[in-house]
Amino acid sequence: MTVQLNETHAPHLKSWVASANDGQTDFPIQNLPFGVFRRAGSHEHFRIGVAIGDQILDLHLAQQAGIFAEVTNSALANALAASSLNALMNLGNGVASQVRLALSKALREGATAQEKLVGALIAQSEAEYALPAQIGDYTDFYTSIHHATSVGKLFRPDNPLLPNYKWVPIGYHGRSSSIGVSGQQFRRPVGQTMPPNATAPNFGPAKRMDYECEVGMFIGQGNALGDAIAVDQAEQHVFGLCLLNDWSARDVQGWEYQPLGPFLAKNFASTISPWVVTMEALAPFRTQWTRDAADPQPLPYLDYPDLREQGAFDIELEVLLQTEKMRAEGTAPQRLSLSNFRHSYWTVSQMVAHHTVNGCNLQAGDFLGSGTQSGPRPEEAGSLLELTEGGKKPIVFSNGEQRVFMEDGDSIIMRGWAQKDGAVRIGFGAVEGRLLPARSF
Amino acid sequence: MTVQLNETHAPHLKSWVASANDGQTDFPIQNLPFGVFRRAGSHEHFRIGVAIGDQILDLHLAQQAGIFAEVTNSALANALAASSLNALMNLGNGVASQVRLALSKALREGATAQEKLVGALIAQSEAEYALPAQIGDYTDFYTSIHHATSVGKLFRPDNPLLPNYKWVPIGYHGRSSSIGVSGQQFRRPVGQTMPPNATAPNFGPAKRMDYECEVGMFIGQGNALGDAIAVDQAEQHVFGLCLLNDWSARDVQGWEYQPLGPFLAKNFASTISPWVVTMEALAPFRTQWTRDAADPQPLPYLDYPDLREQGAFDIELEVLLQTEKMRAEGTAPQRLSLSNFRHSYWTVSQMVAHHTVNGCNLQAGDFLGSGTQSGPRPEEAGSLLELTEGGKKPIVFSNGEQRVFMEDGDSIIMRGWAQKDGAVRIGFGAVEGRLLPARSF
Numbered sequence: 009m010t011v012q013l014n015e016t017h018a019p020h021l022k023s024w025v026a027s028a029n030d031g032q033t034d035f036p037i038q039n040l041p042f043g044v045f046r047r048a049g050s051h052e053h054f055r056i057g058v059a060i061g062d063q064i065l066d067l068h069l070a071q072q073a074g075i076f077a078e079v080t081n082s083a084l085a086n087a088l089a090a091s092s093l094n095a096l097m098n099l100g101n102g103v104a105s106q107v108r109l110a111l112s113k114a115l116r117e118g119a120t121a122q123e124k125l126v127g128a129l130i131a132q133s134e135a136e137y138a139l140p141a142q143i144g145d146y147t148d149f150y151t152s153i154h155h156a157t158s159v160g161k162l163f164r165p166d167n168p169l170l171p172n173y174k175w176v177p178i179g180y181h182g183r184s185s186s187i188g189v190s191g192q193q194f195r196r197p198v199g200q201t202m203p204p205n206a207t208a209p210n211f212g213p214a215k216r217m218d219y220e221c222e223v224g225m226f227i228g229q230g231n232a233l234g235d236a237i238a239v240d241q242a243e244q245h246v247f248g249l250c251l252l253n254d255w256s257a258r259d260v261q262g263w264e265y266q267p268l269g270p271f272l273a274k275n276f277a278s279t280i281s282p283w284v285v286t287m288e289a290l291a292p293f294r295t296q297w298t299r300d301a302a303d304p305q306p307l308p309y310l311d312y313p314d315l316r317e318q319g320a321f322d323i324e325l326e327v328l329l330q331t332e333k334m335r336a337e338g339t340a341p342q343r344l345s346l347s348n349f350r351h352s353y354w355t356v357s358q359m360v361a362h363h364t365v366n367g368c369n370l371q372a373g374d375f376l377g378s379g380t381q382s383g384p385r386p387e388e389a390g391s392l393l394e395l396t397e398g399g400k401k402p403i404v405f406s407n408g409e410q411r412v413f414m415e416d417g418d419s420i421i422m423r424g425w426a427q428k429d430g431a432v433r434i435g436f437g438a439v440e441g442r443l444l445p446a447r448s449f
Numbered sequence: 450m451t452v453q454l455n456e457t458h459a460p461h462l463k464s465w466v467a468s469a470n471d472g473q474t475d476f477p478i479q480n481l482p483f484g485v486f487r488r489a490g491s492h493e494h495f496r497i498g499v500a501i502g503d504q505i506l507d508l509h510l511a512q513q514a515g516i517f518a519e520v521t522n523s524a525l526a527n528a529l530a531a532s533s534l535n536a537l538m539n540l541g542n543g544v545a546s547q548v549r550l551a552l553s554k555a556l557r558e559g560a561t562a563q564e565k566l567v568g569a570l571i572a573q574s575e576a577e578y579a580l581p582a583q584i585g586d587y588t589d590f591y592t593s594i595h596h597a598t599s600v601g602k603l604f605r606p607d608n609p610l611l612p613n614y615k616w617v618p619i620g621y622h623g624r625s626s627s628i629g630v631s632g633q634q635f636r637r638p639v640g641q642t643m644p645p646n647a648t649a650p651n652f653g654p655a656k657r658m659d660y661e662c663e664v665g666m667f668i669g670q671g672n673a674l675g676d677a678i679a680v681d682q683a684e685q686h687v688f689g690l691c692l693l694n695d696w697s698a699r700d701v702q703g704w705e706y707q708p709l710g711p712f713l714a715k716n717f718a719s720t721i722s723p724w725v726v727t728m729e730a731l732a733p734f735r736t737q738w739t740r741d742a743a744d745p746q747p748l749p750y751l752d753y754p755d756l757r758e759q760g761a762f763d764i765e766l767e768v769l770l771q772t773e774k775m776r777a778e779g780t781a782p783q784r785l786s787l788s789n790f791r792h793s794y795w796t797v798s799q800m801v802a803h804h805t806v807n808g809c810n811l812q813a814g815d816f817l818g819s820g821t822q823s824g825p826r827p828e829e830a831g832s833l834l835e836l837t838e839g840g841k842k843p844i845v846f847s848n849g850e851q852r853v854f855m856e857d858g859d860s861i862i863m864r865g866w867a868q869k870d871g872a873v874r875i876g877f878g879a880v881e882g883r884l885l886p887a888r889s890f
Contacts, residue, residue: 144585145626150709163708170707175650176641180709181622181716185586185810186674195675197807200617200748209616211748214807233627233718234636234888260807266611267604268591268621269710272807275622277674307641307652309890366638366655366701366713367888369626447675447808449750 016040016112017292019432023115024122025129027061034283034425034435035059038292040111041248041283041436042067042093048136054091059283059437060115062132067107069128075114075121079106093141093226093284097247098372100229104247105288137189137282140250141226141373146187146278147363148222148254148377149179153353155382158394163262174303177310177354177362182254182377183275190439194255194277196416196446201259213446214257214273216399217414220380221327221390221422223349224252224280225356227374231364239361240312245370246356248284251325251422251439252377255279258393258413280375281422281439287356289434293426294318295350309365310358319357323349323426323436325381327390331409332417341421342405344395347381347388349424416445457481457553458733460873464556465563466570468502475724475866475876476500479733481552482689482724482877483508483534489577495532500724500878501556503573510569516555516562520547534582534667534725538688539813541670545688546729578630578723581691582667582814587628587719588804589663589695589818590620594794596823596831603839604703615744618751618795618803623695623818624716631880635696635718637857637887642700654887655698655714657840658855661821662768662831662863664790665693665721666797668815672805680802681753686811687797689725692766692863692880693818696720699834699854720882721816722863728797730875734867735759736791750806751799760798764790764867764877766822768831772850773858782862783846785836788822788829790865857886 015021016038022029023037035041041059046052057064070076071088081103087095096104114121150156153173160168172178188194196217200209228247231237237245254274261273297319305311312319325348328341354362359376380390389395392413395403402410414420424436456462457479463470464478476482482500487493498505511517512529522544528536537545555562591597594614601609613619629635637658641650669688672678678686695715702714738760746752753760766789769782795803800817821831830836833854836844843851852859865877 145624147712160708172643172650172704172707176705178705178709179712181624181712183586183622183809184625185812185815188674195808198677199807202613208745209613209748211750233629236639236888236890257807263613264617264619265708265710266613267601267706267710268619269706269708271588271620271622272803272809275809276807304649307650309652362713366640366698366717367627367636368624368713368716371626374626447677449677 013291016108019430022117023060024117024119025061025063025115027063033061034437035061036432036434037112037115038432039285039289039434040108041285041289042140043282043284044092044138044140045135047130048134054138056088056090056093056096058111059132063129064132064135065125066128066130070125073121073124073128076107076110079103079110094373097141097226097228101244101247101287104228104286108286108288139187139189140282140284143184143187143373143375144371146182146184146375147179148182148379149177149354149359150379151177151352151354151359152380152382152390154351154384155380155390155394158382158389162393162398175307177358179359179363180269182278186275187278187280187375189280189282192277192279193442193444195444197257197260197272197276198446198449199257199260199272200263202263209263214260215413216258217443218256218258218392219327219420220254220256221325221345221347222252222254222380223323223378224250225376226284227370228372230370230372230374233369234367236367237360237364239310239357242357242360243287245360246287248286249290250284251281251424251436253279253420253422253439253441254377255441279439279441281437283437285434285436290321290426292431293322293428295320295322297355306358310361312357315355319355320350320352322428323424325349326423328421329411330419330421331415333409334407337407339407344403345387345389347383347390349381351383352378352381414443416443418443454732457549460871463558464501465558465560466502466504466556468504474502475878476502477873477875478553478556479873480726480730480875481549482726482730483581484723484725485533485579485581486576488571489575495579497529497531497534497537499552500573504570505573505576506566507569507571511566514562514565514569517548517551520544520551535814538582538667538669542685542688542728545669545727549727549729580628580630581723581725584625584628584814584816585812587623587625587816588620589623589820590618590795590800591820592618592793592795592800593821593823595792595825596821596835599823599830599835603834616748618799620800620804621710623719627716628719628721630721630723633718633720634883634885636885638698638701638713638717639887639890640698640701640713641704643704650704655701656854657699658884659697659699659833660861661695661697662766662788663693663695663821664764664819665691666817667725668811669813671811671813671815674810675808677808678801678805680751680798683798683801684728686801687728689727690731691725692722692865692877694720694861694863694880694882695818696882720880722878722880724878726875726877731762731867733872734763734869736761736763738796747799751802753798756796760796761791761793763869764865766790767864769862770852771860771862772856774850775848778848780848785844786828786830788824788831790822792824793819793822855884857884859884
């Protein structure tokens with residue numbers, strides 16, 4: 009099932025878009041992530057684009073310029089003229105791969121298409137973004153054993169890691185309607201919380217506001233209700249990955265989550281990065297998947313030949329915080345953590361196979377979250393709950409401010425990238441979101 | 450907030466559609482539920498209709514016949530020409546109420562519109578249905594304290610009813626993609642289960658297949674992200690109610706559900722009835738909401754003036770089972786239970802207010818489930834899990850067959866209706882679904 013490296017991954021490739029070649033950009037010609045954009049502040053229809061350096065290539069215009077003439081799919085022109093990626097996702101990764109190859113050829117140094125495509129570029133600095141797809145269903149997994157163990161200790165001190173964890177890729181359904189794209193601002197949620205030793209709940213703004221650093225997955229071609237997607241075919245049903253901040257109100261969560269899971273603690277907002285990096289672009293960054301020797305091996309429906317050698321992805325995940333004061337005084341966002349998706353206890357393929365093993369149907373544009381990606385070391389924790397040990401150990405910043413949980417006006421910025429010797433570094437861009445004060449109530 | 454009775458509820462009203470007046474139909478002129486239909490077996494576009502007796506009135510044709518001339522909304526014509534109810538739902542209950550009044554006038558005995566509308570009728574026996582709306586997000590609540598207590602005893606013998614239950618209308622997010630309309634057939638799900646005293650999970654078809662008898666709610670006009678819907682306004686945001694069968698694989702659920710709630714145990718299929726009965730049609734059947742004297746009163750955001758006198762709805766809920774053998778031998782479906790929505794510990798208004806108190810946005814066509822509606826007596830239990838005491842006490846049918854959980858080929862039929870002295874009985878029709886054998890694996 010592994011995507012093989014091909015000419016689109018060649019490290020020597022450069023683009024005629026000069027900013028794609030500076031060695032710093034998240035978007036060299038080896039990346040080519042898909043997104044949905046328009047001119048900022050305009051009332052234009054949103055349209056589909058691909059990031060290249062500091063520019064966006066408008067794919068509808070590129071299609072009209074004829075660069076996809078060799079892609080053999082009669083539905084492609086309509087899919088590229090849409091205002092979301094759903095139709096393109098639904099064509100399957102085979103078509104997406106042909107589109108990628110055509111883009112790679114057309115954007116290379118010396119490409120004859122350059123002249124026709126110059127007018128199809130818009131600077132990212134002049135763009136605004138929409139969600140890449142209309143998300144039908146959103147499922148959030150819980151694949152970091154380090155996160156599950158740390159959080160389990162706080163919610164269930166005597167029983168941190170439940171007996172199903174090493175067998176079942178635990179997941180639950182999330183809320184689609186409140187997912188927004190980077191730049192989302194949202195009010196501090198209001199709700200019920202139960203203070204320690206109280207006999208009746210409090211009602212008011214949540215006090216323990218947190219983020220969760222996750223990898224997001226967009227489903228490409230789905231499956232029919234009743235069919236399962238085999239684990240060794242699963243990545244063919246994943247269009248690509250992005251970054252996800254799954255905002256959480258920990259005090260609401262602690263009171264409401266039993267027995268049916270988190271609800272109002274999570275569904276007030278979730279924020280994702282605008283660019284979807286395809287599975288093909290990530291092929292050079294596959295890496296080993298490992299379990300402790302004492303851990304059970306995955307059941308056959310979750311096991312596949314490439315799992316142990318290259319089932320995981322080496323993607324660095326950085327989280328930064330910027331307070332209102334930092335913004336005012338010009339202080340840059342401060343790093344909270346740096347982790348890596350390779351620590352995930354369950355792989356992308358395993359999540360998809362597990363989700364559909366019972367016949368549940370996935371649809372193009374459906375969205376999966378990986379769960380908070382905390383690494384094995386304390387400084388790799390993907391949430392404030394973990395970093396501050398449940399709010400007991402403040403984080404102190406260089407300007408003297410400190411935090412245990414988020415305060416109004418705080419922004420969280422997440423970045424992701426993949427790099428290794430012999431490959432060109434690719435990035436996910438950023439996802440940024442800001443907490444606003446609670447509504448009056 | 451209470452919908453007052455008006456001329457559409459008058460018990461003396463009869464329709465020129467004779468079958469609406471037989472005293473037996475679920476769909477007298479006082480009901481007028483909305484649905485989406487087409488001629489069975491055709492490739493027609495689905496369209497919007499209203500049930501009247503044993504007929505369906507095509508609302509696009511009715512609109513073209515001019516019967517909504519007095520409804521003052523410029524978007525109505527497009528909404529009625531659509532193939533789902535989302536656009537009509539989004540216009541709000543004020544518009545829906547005007548549409549209902551116009552329908553009541555046009556379908557009454559002696560209406561001048563009769564001549565123009567005869568051609569806009571199609572027999573229900575010749576129709577097939579689609580989901581009433583494209584469901585964006587689906588949320589399932591857990592509002593029967595009798596169900597929560599019985600099931601809690603089976604999953605957590607030492608801790609059946611959790612301390613949050615009497616404060617928080619517990620809910621969680623469900624799966625939209627696998628919701629189907631009455632007639633849905635689905636395969637027995639395959640998955641992991643953990644047998645008692647085993648050290649590793651089993652993998653195979655679920656053995657403890659169950660249904661859950663619920664009331665479904667379709668959201669009408671929604672709310673913006675960050676805003677809350679006040680509890681005394683909440684019913685203005687509910688377009689209407691239907692029946693919901695939330696199929697459940699109990700053995701999968703028992704192994705997977707901690708700590709984040711049910712997932713594969715529920716998301717393989719959920720089935721709803723095709724007709725949405727409006728809140729206005731249900732106005733005569735409002736009834737008292739009660740708590741035990743020792744129970745806490747609801748927090749202010751869940752309390753409202755009409756709550757105790759008429760916050761609940763008196764809706765009978767009947768569940769029947771028909772095995773393959775019964776179908777073959779012509780034995781009618783056998784009743785499993787009869788319960789009533791009035792036993793719900795939380796009301797429709799409280800569910801909507803709670804769902805949005807944190808700013809979560811609801812959208813037209815979103816769907817809420819009430820959770821299994823078990824009443825206080827054992828024969829009012831809304832699932833096999835409860836009726837058979839966790840699979841220990843078989844149900845024996847008149848043809849000699851018996852069940853603890855569902856077997857392949859079993860159909861579950863649910864019916865709902867409301868009746869009281871001084872009002873015309875209205876019904877929900879039925880929701881039927883059938884369990885097929887597991888896929889090969």
